[in-house]
Amino acid sequence: MVTSVAExxxxxxxxxxxxxAQDAVSAVITVIEPKPGWRTIDFGELWKYRELVYFxxxxxxxxxxxxxxxxxxxxxxxxxxxxxxxxxxxxxxxGMEVDTTVPYLLFVxxxxxxxxxxxxxxxxxxxxxxxxxxxxxxxxxxxxxxPLASVGAGLVDFLVGVGVLVVLMIAYQFVPPVQIVFLPxxxxxxxxxxxxxxxxxxxxxxxxxxxxxxxxxxxQMWMFATPVGYPLNKLTNFLESRGYSRTWELLYFANPxxxxxxxxxxxxxxxxxxxxxxxxxxxxxxxxxxxxATYFRLVERRFADIV
Amino acid sequence: MSNLAxxxxxxxxxxxxxxxxxxxxxxxxxxxxxxxxPLQRLKHLSGRDDAGKFxxxxxxxxxxxxxxxxxxxxxxxxxxxxxxxILSRITEPTEGRATIHGRVASLLExxxxxxxxxxxxxxxxxxxxxxxxxxxxxxxxFDEIVDFSGVEKFLDTPIKRYSSGMKVRLAFAVAAHLEPxxxxxxEVLAVGDAEFxxxxxxxxxxxxxxxxxxxxxxxxxxxxxxLCNRAILLESGEVLADDQTGVVVGHYLEKGSNSSLSSIHFxxxxxxxxxxxxxxxxxxxxxxxxxSGIFDLTVPLRVEIEFxxxxxxxxxxxxxxFRTERDIVAFVSTTADRNECPIEWTENRGLxxxxxxxxxxxxxxxxxxxxxxxxxxxxxxxxxxxxxxDIEDHASRRxxxxxxxxxxxxxxxxxxxxxxxxxxxxxx
Numbered sequence: 001m002v003t004s005v006a007e008x009x010x011x012x013x014x015x016x017x018x019x020x021a022q023d024a025v026s027a028v029i030t031v032i033e034p035k036p037g038w039r040t041i042d043f044g045e046l047w048k049y050r051e052l053v054y055f056x057x058x059x060x061x062x063x064x065x066x067x068x069x070x071x072x073x074x075x076x077x078x079x080x081x082x083x084x085x086x087x088x089x090x091x092x093x094x095g096m097e098v099d100t101t102v103p104y105l106l107f108v109x110x111x112x113x114x115x116x117x118x119x120x121x122x123x124x125x126x127x128x129x130x131x132x133x134x135x136x137x138x139x140x141x142x143x144x145x146x147p148l149a150s151v152g153a154g155l156v157d158f159l160v161g162v163g164v165l166v167v168l169m170i171a172y173q174f175v176p177p178v179q180i181v182f183l184p185x186x187x188x189x190x191x192x193x194x195x196x197x198x199x200x201x202x203x204x205x206x207x208x209x210x211x212x213x214x215x216x217x218x219x220q221m222w223m224f225a226t227p228v229g230y231p232l233n234k235l236t237n238f239l240e241s242r243g244y245s246r247t248w249e250l251l252y253f254a255n256p257x258x259x260x261x262x263x264x265x266x267x268x269x270x271x272x273x274x275x276x277x278x279x280x281x282x283x284x285x286x287x288x289x290x291x292x293a294t295y296f297r298l299v300e301r302r303f304a305d306i307v
Numbered sequence: 308m309s310n311l312a313x314x315x316x317x318x319x320x321x322x323x324x325x326x327x328x329x330x331x332x333x334x335x336x337x338x339x340x341x342x343x344x345p346l347q348r349l350k351h352l353s354g355r356d357d358a359g360k361f362x363x364x365x366x367x368x369x370x371x372x373x374x375x376x377x378x379x380x381x382x383x384x385x386x387x388x389x390x391x392x393i394l395s396r397i398t399e400p401t402e403g404r405a406t407i408h409g410r411v412a413s414l415l416e417x418x419x420x421x422x423x424x425x426x427x428x429x430x431x432x433x434x435x436x437x438x439x440x441x442x443x444x445x446x447x448x449f450d451e452i453v454d455f456s457g458v459e460k461f462l463d464t465p466i467k468r469y470s471s472g473m474k475v476r477l478a479f480a481v482a483a484h485l486e487p488x489x490x491x492x493x494e495v496l497a498v499g500d501a502e503f504x505x506x507x508x509x510x511x512x513x514x515x516x517x518x519x520x521x522x523x524x525x526x527x528x529x530x531x532x533x534l535c536n537r538a539i540l541l542e543s544g545e546v547l548a549d550d551q552t553g554v555v556v557g558h559y560l561e562k563g564s565n566s567s568l569s570s571i572h573f574x575x576x577x578x579x580x581x582x583x584x585x586x587x588x589x590x591x592x593x594x595x596x597x598x599s600g601i602f603d604l605t606v607p608l609r610v611e612i613e614f615x616x617x618x619x620x621x622x623x624x625x626x627x628x629f630r631t632e633r634d635i636v637a638f639v640s641t642t643a644d645r646n647e648c649p650i651e652w653t654e655n656r657g658l659x660x661x662x663x664x665x666x667x668x669x670x671x672x673x674x675x676x677x678x679x680x681x682x683x684x685x686x687x688x689x690x691x692x693x694x695x696x697d698i699e700d701h702a703s704r705r706x707x708x709x710x711x712x713x714x715x716x717x718x719x720x721x722x723x724x725x726x727x728x729x730x731x732x733x734x735x
Contacts, residue, residue, distance in 0.1 A: 029406065029408055032399070033400065033405070034402060056433075059433055
């Protein structure tokens, strides 16, 4: 069942038979037909539906902390507690604080907010299509909107995290370096990675509910594969001491979140950042987005039938 | 000739049977499945894997001119909903092509996307956006929508505290303010109470008269007849008739009456049963003589329900719904009206008998639904349209009128000369 739908904006001066038959009131012609093959992301259509992305995001944000006693305090507590655990586990017990020039809590927290955003987005994305089953089987809209809205909703928590980071920096009387202006770029990197992985997992979860159990596990593993709780040089030193070449280090950065969390530390705290490593992560993030979205587009035609 | 709004050419939709099962397979099977997916794809491409496929729709073609209200009717499983889903782009066709000229809004359900935790106000915006309204459009119509819904007092209350009626009213208010050029509606009238249905119908009549194109699916023949000038009849995924509404509804009704039984005796295995009740027999028969499925207007009928209770209940009642061919409930009769339940018990076997007087029903088909109620409150068994029978008018008590008489029932009522009373009738 390889089908496709094309929606064409009819140019007002078009001379086709359709345009002649067209009433002046409306200039929209929708052709519904099966069209075999892969489909690219229809950015024009997504743009048309941008308000729906906004409303679904807004809904998710509104609903997230409804009927919780602590409310949005969870957005502060979650990254803070995790960071504190890392500080004790890696910084104190693992003795890694000696390797960093900045306070270890700051060091962890700067990466943690990026990671947390990625992790919540991906896990919300994974469930997103299944929880919106009623929408998908009753209304048409570009399906990619659903995972996009999940990633969008996480942004609010992320911004709260940034606020906490600012407070911590003031508390530690830490002045950020000039490259802090590049922070938004790394945020974009996180979003790209999250949308790529999230849409892939969302599409897979529709067909295979197993991914409900895979996703939390995957995220847990992924966290340890990302330099959130530990400094990167611990890992590079380890690789060097075992005689692994630099290729292995670059390979490690195929995990886009490795590059992005390092980017956060670089721009917020002035930690060193290897540009070739960052490039690997950036390319990997883009590839993930293309792969995730393409797979999503390939299978989305079946969503309404099987969800 | 007016312009075409919708043009459907040879649309077909094939489903893979058992897809849902596949979707819920175990992890191990999923992995194996993923590994073998390319292989199955190859099979699929070579066209050999035809097992378990079925065409929900095949070769559907029709045109809808701008401003026409088209009814789509057919029995359950005929493919009506699939067709609407294809036209509203929710699912995609396997073959064929449809061209739609204009903005489409589809209303396959009232209140799609309502979120229980959000307030009424928030849900208006959310639901509006989902149905395709822009924020400015909703802003502009907000007061009107709230007015129409009649829930302004509770606008800032989460809708999980709403009654179901309030929810439906709010949802319909949003939907009623959509202003697309083409509106696709599925069985929306099936929800809500009678008042709500009237309101819906009224609103739809407004829509129909404003020159918008409407595709309307319903089981409610009365609604279809009053709203649509043309209808198509779907049967097993194909267009069986495409004509003026009256003609098509006629076809539909003919189809319906063939497949009904006026009495059913269940065997040990196929009896409808649950942990409370097992139904053994439902039958409609003349008070005297044998059942043939077609009864004369002038003969009193008797509906019998024989069933078995699994445990001693405090009180069981039987309720009958008599539904006309236009899917209107003509009347309801229940043993619960009586203080002492008129069901005859022999051990755990119960027999309920309902007498339908002569000269009461109209000459048409009636379908009977049986509900068994516990403690006058809880329905523990429901058998929809379990039997059906036709009433015919042989010996005419109808004078010279040979046309079909309107009405769900046609009771032979008392008419007296009012000369005995000096008061006008209205004052009584």
